Amino acid sequence: MKDAFAFPMHSASRFQRRVLGWYQRNKRELPWRDNRDPYRIWISEIMLQQTRVKIVLPYYRKFLTRFPDLRSVASAEENEVVSCWSGLGYYRRARELHRAARQISTQGGEFPREFSRILELPGVGRYTAGAIASIAFDARHPVVDGNVRRLFSRYFGKLFSETVCWQLADSLLPKRQVGDYNQALMEIGARICRPKKPLCPACPLVQDCQTRGRPLPGLQRPVTPQAQTMVLLALNREEKFWLELRDSSQRILKNLWCFPMEYGQVGTGELRRRLLRRFGLRSAAQAGSFKHSIMQTRFHSSVVVASFRGKPPGKGVWVAMENLNQFPHSSIVEKAFALLTPCE
DNA sequence: GAGCCGTGGCT
């Protein structure tokens, strides 16, 4: 069975030539492709985990302006790093990035060059280590991400296990230009061999592709969306609003600042009553509502506002809109704040 | 190994 993935040399090199040729003609200009600074490539790879290039770009620029090098991240507080990440999602990435920066700085401050040492960094798995090693240091390591897995599956007309994908990627790896080749494979996957309606006529690999646009059963992952209700309470005191730090026992948005919040599979009225009880309030005004999805849950969120005097129970701070960026928060908070500010 | 963690552009 193993032999099924040992390619004749000529077809492997043809595959590589086509991939690299396409890349040469079509590669996008991206800020992390300006040079081979491992720090810049590392940041890009962490941000790009489960996140599209288009979304990452503004965050990447902002992050590099605020934290231009490894040392600036290591010397910053975790909160500053996570604040800069607010809105990007998967906030653990930011915390682990900060931990990794400190880890590197205690080990001399030089970004590790060895694959195995890169792999030891928090938040860096096999994919990310391979990406950094190959792109920044031209080390001969493959990458397998969602794009590569989909491209391989279609190209060979078969759904491969994770393990086989890595073997495949390894056996197809060129001797040189490994970083370009890895990026090329992913970019072809993202832009040509995309999940739906692949652009086969534009694909450099279509000639030997086993499916050529024909659907491959089982390629899509099953999802079971679920709807829930959410209510956010905006306590108001002198142009400021009360934000709580969600503790680490929370399921979602842990260690982030948020309006007092209740959610579940119950009605808005019940959630609102719970919130009012918590703060000893008799009533609150409806400020508006919005939709927000976290993972496979669609939240129908409404915001209620009430003025408050004195100190609310629990741990929190009064925050003015213009200081929100000092507190790591989800985009839920942004959406809620937008409802509280009269538009002009 | 499966479940879990955010978000919003795209179709």
Added chain:
DNA sequence: TAGCCAAGGCT
């Protein structure tokens, strides 16, 4: 419009 799904890693 609304669902789909992304340059994964950790537990």
